[in-house]
Amino acid sequence: MVAYLARRFLTLLLVMFVMTMLIFGLMHAVPGGPFDQTQQPLPGPAMANVMRKYGLDQPIWRQYLNWLWALLHGDLGIPFEQPTMTVTGLIARAWPITLAIGGLTILVSYVGGLVMGCAAALRHNTWLDWLLTSAVSTVGVALPNYVVGFLLISLFSVKLGWLPVGGWGQPQDLILPVVAFSLYPMALMARYTRASTLEVTYADYVRMGRARGLSERRLTVRYILRTALIPLITIMGPNIPNILTGSIFIEATFALPGLGSYFTTASLHRDYPLILALVLIVAVLWGTCYILSDVAYTLVDPRVRLEGLSR
Amino acid sequence: MSDLSSGQPARLPHLTRRGFLVGASALSLAACGKSQDTSSGAGTKNALGLKLPAGAASAGDQYYVLPFDSTGASYKALDFYENVYSRAPLADQFNIPLVRLNQNYQIVPGAAGGWEQSADKNSWTFHLRKGIMWSDGKELTAADYVETLRYSADPKHAWDFSWFWSGVIKNYTDAVAGKVPTSSIGVKQGKDKYTLVIETEGPVAYIPSACLYTTPLSAAALHKYGSGSYNINPATCVTCGPYTLTKFDPTAQVVLGPNKKYTGPFKPPIDTLVGKIYAGGDMLPRFQTGQVDQLSVTPLDLKIAAKNPKTKALHLYKNPNDFEIWYTFFDTKKAPFDNVKVRQALAHSVDRESLIKSLLAPLATPAYGYLTPGYPFAVEDPLKPYTNYDPAKAKSLLAQAGYPNGKGFPPVKFYWWANAVSNTEAVVQALTHTWNSVLGINIQLQQLDKTTFYARMNKKPTEIQMGFVSYGMDYFDASNMLSVYKSDGRHNWNNAQYDKLLAKGAAESKPQARQEIYTEAQVQLTREAPGVFVFHLLYGYYYAPYMQGKALSKNKNGYDGIQWPGFGATSDSLQGLYVAQNKQKWPRPKPNGIS
Numbered sequence: 001m002v003a004y005l006a007r008r009f010l011t012l013l014l015v016m017f018v019m020t021m022l023i024f025g026l027m028h029a030v031p032g033g034p035f036d037q038t039q040q041p042l043p044g045p046a047m048a049n050v051m052r053k054y055g056l057d058q059p060i061w062r063q064y065l066n067w068l069w070a071l072l073h074g075d076l077g078i079p080f081e082q083p084t085m086t087v088t089g090l091i092a093r094a095w096p097i098t099l100a101i102g103g104l105t106i107l108v109s110y111v112g113g114l115v116m117g118c119a120a121a122l123r124h125n126t127w128l129d130w131l132l133t134s135a136v137s138t139v140g141v142a143l144p145n146y147v148v149g150f151l152l153i154s155l156f157s158v159k160l161g162w163l164p165v166g167g168w169g170q171p172q173d174l175i176l177p178v179v180a181f182s183l184y185p186m187a188l189m190a191r192y193t194r195a196s197t198l199e200v201t202y203a204d205y206v207r208m209g210r211a212r213g214l215s216e217r218r219l220t221v222r223y224i225l226r227t228a229l230i231p232l233i234t235i236m237g238p239n240i241p242n243i244l245t246g247s248i249f250i251e252a253t254f255a256l257p258g259l260g261s262y263f264t265t266a267s268l269h270r271d272y273p274l275i276l277a278l279v280l281i282v283a284v285l286w287g288t289c290y291i292l293s294d295v296a297y298t299l300v301d302p303r304v305r306l307e308g309l310s311r
Numbered sequence: 312m313s314d315l316s317s318g319q320p321a322r323l324p325h326l327t328r329r330g331f332l333v334g335a336s337a338l339s340l341a342a343c344g345k346s347q348d349t350s351s352g353a354g355t356k357n358a359l360g361l362k363l364p365a366g367a368a369s370a371g372d373q374y375y376v377l378p379f380d381s382t383g384a385s386y387k388a389l390d391f392y393e394n395v396y397s398r399a400p401l402a403d404q405f406n407i408p409l410v411r412l413n414q415n416y417q418i419v420p421g422a423a424g425g426w427e428q429s430a431d432k433n434s435w436t437f438h439l440r441k442g443i444m445w446s447d448g449k450e451l452t453a454a455d456y457v458e459t460l461r462y463s464a465d466p467k468h469a470w471d472f473s474w475f476w477s478g479v480i481k482n483y484t485d486a487v488a489g490k491v492p493t494s495s496i497g498v499k500q501g502k503d504k505y506t507l508v509i510e511t512e513g514p515v516a517y518i519p520s521a522c523l524y525t526t527p528l529s530a531a532a533l534h535k536y537g538s539g540s541y542n543i544n545p546a547t548c549v550t551c552g553p554y555t556l557t558k559f560d561p562t563a564q565v566v567l568g569p570n571k572k573y574t575g576p577f578k579p580p581i582d583t584l585v586g587k588i589y590a591g592g593d594m595l596p597r598f599q600t601g602q603v604d605q606l607s608v609t610p611l612d613l614k615i616a617a618k619n620p621k622t623k624a625l626h627l628y629k630n631p632n633d634f635e636i637w638y639t640f641f642d643t644k645k646a647p648f649d650n651v652k653v654r655q656a657l658a659h660s661v662d663r664e665s666l667i668k669s670l671l672a673p674l675a676t677p678a679y680g681y682l683t684p685g686y687p688f689a690v691e692d693p694l695k696p697y698t699n700y701d702p703a704k705a706k707s708l709l710a711q712a713g714y715p716n717g718k719g720f721p722p723v724k725f726y727w728w729a730n731a732v733s734n735t736e737a738v739v740q741a742l743t744h745t746w747n748s749v750l751g752i753n754i755q756l757q758q759l760d761k762t763t764f765y766a767r768m769n770k771k772p773t774e775i776q777m778g779f780v781s782y783g784m785d786y787f788d789a790s791n792m793l794s795v796y797k798s799d800g801r802h803n804w805n806n807a808q809y810d811k812l813l814a815k816g817a818a819e820s821k822p823q824a825r826q827e828i829y830t831e832a833q834v835q836l837t838r839e840a841p842g843v844f845v846f847h848l849l850y851g852y853y854y855a856p857y858m859q860g861k862a863l864s865k866n867k868n869g870y871d872g873i874q875w876p877g878f879g880a881t882s883d884s885l886q887g888l889y890v891a892q893n894k895q896k897w898p899r900p901k902p903n904g905i906s
């Protein structure tokens with residue numbers, strides 16, 4: 001297991017290296033630089049001063065090596081758009097907000113989705129099944145989260161005046177964004193849970209277990225749910241990094257000063273150090289989540305073997 | 312047997328309707344705070360010792376919350392001379408510029424009580440008021456302006472607006488290029504510490520207007536901290552304006568409280584300014600629920616607000632803000648737009664009135680020329696013969712250019728970037744449809760992101776054959792806006808006669824003579840049609856009904872609301888604005904972090 005994990009993480013490091021190099025090249029290849037977007041283009045000497053100040057007057061390979069060297073020393077650089085901060089400081093300030101929203105979203109959506117999916121499957125073809133899968137989860141999948149956000153604001157903030165319209169600083173600020181953000185993953189989770197639970201419910205080994213006189217509780221918890229979790233782990237892999245890095249729509253709708261908004265502004269402003277840092281975060285999260293998914297398979301179903309371990 | 316496996320419905324925690332309502336109400340109270348029914352403060356004094364006007368709310372309610380949308384923006388500084396394009400909300404409050412702009416767009420005394428041009432017209436002398444103190448106990452003197460302008464020219468500072476004084480202040484261009492020391496620029500103390508002399512590269516008539524942009528940093532603080540960033544930290548903020556920094560969080564909120572050491576001449580009734588920063592989202596609900604006291608509205612907001620019983624009763628304030636024009640520009644060095652008749656044909660094909668009525672009303676006015684009505688030296692009637700809607704004339708001009716009914720006219724890419732405030736998507740679609748149907752030509756739309764658009768437009772030679780773009784003024788004089796079309800400027804239309812007129816206008820001190828020169832320049836620009844001028848943007852605002860004062864009344868041009876330059880020390884708007892008693896019971900939860 002340790003050797004397997006070490007190999008996977010080393011591969012991840014290599015992927016990171018290649019990817020940052022690629023992103024660095026692409027950032028510089030697109031038209032427009034970080035200091036171009038002004039009404040008046042800066043005159044030559046003024047622009048030269050700016051480029052010198054931010055090290056952009058050096059050849060691109062040198063800029064990349066400088067960035068890499070700094071990264072190896074734990075320094076992600078200075079964001080061009082907020083030079084009074086460091087990229088690390090900016091992320092340290094914004095990411096906890098996104099993580100708080102994301103963490104609660106994962107909790108609400110996954111617990112809610114599992115309960116809904118199981119309930120629907122175990123009450124297959126009843127009104128409860130219809131309500132949970134056809135109504136709630138279809139609406140949840142079909143409605144974009146920013147539309148849900150606007151609806152929630154219109155109802156609970158403007159019309160009823162119960163909850164804040166947006167912002168950050170009090171516990172109640174979390175309620176509407178988490179509900180809006182949870183709806184889609186919860187609906188997705190519910191549909192997958194229902195499908196996989198139904199599939200397992202009619203599997204031969206479950207019927208055999210029932211014939212052997214195993215209790216329904218034991219069958220459900222020990223066999224049905226456990227096996228049904230496997231496809232869910234597959235969809236959790238890519239979902240968790242997405243949720244933990246924030247939704248630009250949710251953060252914009254509810255005015256949350258989280259990490260999500262930086263994904264667009266950094267690109268629009270060609271803020272190279274910030275773009276690289278954000279790409280790194282996402283890539284590391286994705287890589288790690290996929291590795292953890294693979295490990296999770298073996299925990300849920302011992303029949304699954306990690307590559308190399310069975311040899 | 313579990314509930315799930317027994318075939319019985321799952322038992323979920325039961326929440327009664329009453330329980331839900333009680334919980335939600337508690338949340339509501341906690342979230343919104345107590346909505347204020349402001350008591351009268353008329354006749355009492357605010358934190359700066361100013362007597363509040365009749366009808367004013369109490370001093371504790373004299374705070375004003377403004378929303379700022381940070382989409383596509385990030386905030387680095389609070390001072391003009393630290394960074395211009397990324398200044399945070401409520402910037403430029405910690406100092407007093409030499410001059411200010413009043414509600415009627417007149418240049419009036421600021422820190423300088425008076426000024427005059429030298430006999431040889433190559434310098435200007437400003438006489439500072441005495442007794443304006445910085446919060447660190449030092450007096451505001453000419454040295455603060457001198458050090459600030461030298462700092463702005465320092466190549467190491469790499470100020471993003473250094474073009475502004477280049478070619479204007481003596482030796483400034485060379486200092487920015489590192490060829491001469493910053494101490495050699497033409498800004499110095501005169502006969503005493505209250506006299507500031509600005510030497511120019513030649514006669515420059517518009518220096519007083521340009522001096523709106525002389526919001527100084529404290530020379531002592533500048534030397535101590537090495538940059539103007541000291542003003543984004545409440546502990547190191549040094550101010551000679553009526554406000555001081557209380558909180559600076561560039562992603563959420565900027566709060567300015569009263570500077571109780573203020574000794575300057577301009578005292579605002581409002582003690583606390585709050586800039587709420589939102590990364591996008593819909594501002595209208597934030598205004599309707601009282602989280603902010605002001606709202607900038609788009610045409611779409613107006614439609615929604617008109618259906619709401621609360622907002623539909625509000626007055627819509629309209630003004631041109633930074634006198635922004637939206638126009639189509641051409642690469643005039645290449646066919647087909649190197650032919651003046653082609654450009655004129657396109658100019659005559661646009662029915663500006665109808666376009667505005669259907670897409671932009673009431674937040675735009677037709678652009679018959681480059682300058683917005685109300686802007687210094689702007690004229691309109693002499694330009695209409697070159698820009699009026701006349702499809703027959705447009706077809707005839709196109710035929711004269713060698714493209715009868717559009718035959719032989721090459722396919723053209725028309726580039727644009729999305730801007731919701733200016734509704735550019737609908738406008739470029741309408742323009743393209745008009746040109747293609749009236750003239751029989753083939754113009755195709757191509758959207759770009761803003762950074763790419765500007766990068767390609769500004770390339771020399773330009774990489775955009777035809778594009779839709781805006782320009783808002785930098786300083787309040789025709790020489791600024793009209794210089795966009797100077798040779799080798801933003802666009803590649805070169806005209807020596809136009810350049811001469813601009814040079815002549817910039818040097819001329821007599822207003823009547825300047826008017827004649829700039830009228831001629833505008834006629835020439837419009838006749839040659841290096842661009843098709845489409846509309847001047849008007850900014851629309853709602854204010855909560857308790858926001859009152861002279862600052863919101865109509866000015867002599869008929870524009871109302873807070874005019875450009877807004878709430879900075881560069882205007883008199885804050886002196887004419889106060890919070891009145893909340894008789895309309897408009898919601899007003901007090902924001903966190905203010906006393």
